[in-house]
Amino acid sequence: MEFKITDKRDLNSEDYLIEVETRHIAERWKPGNFVILLLHPNGERVPMSVQKAEDGRISMFIKKLGKTSIELYEKYQVGDCIDHVIGPLGNPVELKRYGNIVLASDLVCGHAENYGMAKSLSTIDGNHVISIQSFPNKNEVYPRDVLAESVCHEYYLTTLDGSYGLEGHYLDVLRKLLDKGRVDIVFAGGDIAKLRDLANLTKPYGIPTYVTVRQIMVDGTGMCGSCRVLVDGEMKLTCIDGPIFNAHKVSFDEVLRRLARFQKEEKEAMEFYRRK
Numbered sequence: 001m002e003f004k005i006t007d008k009r010d011l012n013s014e015d016y017l018i019e020v021e022t023r024h025i026a027e028r029w030k031p032g033n034f035v036i037l038l039l040h041p042n043g044e045r046v047p048m049s050v051q052k053a054e055d056g057r058i059s060m061f062i063k064k065l066g067k068t069s070i071e072l073y074e075k076y077q078v079g080d081c082i083d084h085v086i087g088p089l090g091n092p093v094e095l096k097r098y099g100n101i102v103l104a105s106d107l108v109c110g111h112a113e114n115y116g117m118a119k120s121l122s123t124i125d126g127n128h129v130i131s132i133q134s135f136p137n138k139n140e141v142y143p144r145d146v147l148a149e150s151v152c153h154e155y156y157l158t159t160l161d162g163s164y165g166l167e168g169h170y171l172d173v174l175r176k177l178l179d180k181g182r183v184d185i186v187f188a189g190g191d192i193a194k195l196r197d198l199a200n201l202t203k204p205y206g207i208p209t210y211v212t213v214r215q216i217m218v219d220g221t222g223m224c225g226s227c228r229v230l231v232d233g234e235m236k237l238t239c240i241d242g243p244i245f246n247a248h249k250v251s252f253d254e255v256l257r258r259l260a261r262f263q264k265e266e267k268e269a270m271e272f273y274r275r276k
């Protein structure tokens with residue numbers, strides 16, 4: 001099977017969009033599902049969220065972070081093929097009437113999910129979808145056509161330095177919406193430490209809050225145990241029990257600790273890639 005790249009472009013100085021032909025996944029994907037990419041037989045398997053699935057293709061937003069994400073950016077062009085795209089994996093969000101839904105994101109993976117969830121949830125009667133997306137500054141804001149603005153009912157864009165949109169983080173906008181009683185449920189993805197702050201913010205208001213947990217994955221099908229996470233004191237696997245979990249029950253400190261456990265090896269893999 002061929003997984004041909006049909007689009008690739010910069011979103012900002014660190015993130016890029018890649019679109020891949022994969023009819024099988026595009027027809028089955030639902031918001032919340034993720035995929036795993038394997039560039040070539042010697043490559044590493046990297047999980048990615050999906051922004052949208054249309055016409056037999058899926059689009060992803062990817063951060064140039066380490067060996068695989070940089071190799072894909074530097075060595076693969078439109079028309080080239082990726083060895084494997086595996087999915088859809090994980091559990092999708094339940095598409096139903098929730099009322100006032102806030103979707104919040106501040107990082108590449110969260111922005112992809114924000115768009116995908118907004119597009120589907122906003123078509124359901126009785127839902128009012130409020131999307132909040134945060135970027136570091138004006139220069140790092142994504143192009144308009146990939147922002148969730150066009151697929152939600154109410155939209156807020158923030159920059160941390162106030163150079164575009166509202167000044168601050170999505171947490172600042174959310175706090176005001178909570179105070180006005182305008183939130184029935186929150187879904188968020190992105191920076192894990194900020195997701196921990198989000199959980200602490202919404203808990204006293206008693207607002208159900210769900211977050212996409214990123215953890216280091218290998219097989220993505222529940223076999224290796226690499227992606228385990230503590231939820232309400234119980235061990236869960238991010239790939240098959242998640243990746244979306246109740247934020248008020250996730251042990252974020254444990255997530256952060258486990259995410260950092262291969263930093264030495266990741267640095268070495270990057271150095272090896274650069275030497276080749």
Ligand SMILES: Cc1cc2nc3c(=O)[nH]c(=O)nc-3n(C[C@H](O)[C@H](O)[C@H](O)COP(=O)(O)OP(=O)(O)OC[C@H]3O[C@@H](n4cnc5c(N)ncnc54)[C@H](O)[C@@H]3O)c2cc1C
Nearest residue numbers: 046047048049062063066067068069109214215216217266
């Ligand atoms: C469910 C899920 C959805 C994700 N969605 C996106 C997305 O939409 N866009 C995006 O840019 N990134 C996403 N990620 C993170 C992405 O998988 C990592 O950034 C990627 O694996 C980094 O690989 P690398 O070789 O480029 O960098 P490396 O140098 O190998 O790793 C850099 C950092 O990425 C994380 N990471 C590394 N390997 C893995 C792995 N196998 N599984 C999970 N995390 C890993 C670790 O925190 C690590 O410190 C997602 C992760 C998960 C679990």
Ligand code: FES
Nearest residue numbers: 218220224225239
């Ligand atoms: S990635 Fe192996 S159990 Fe989840």
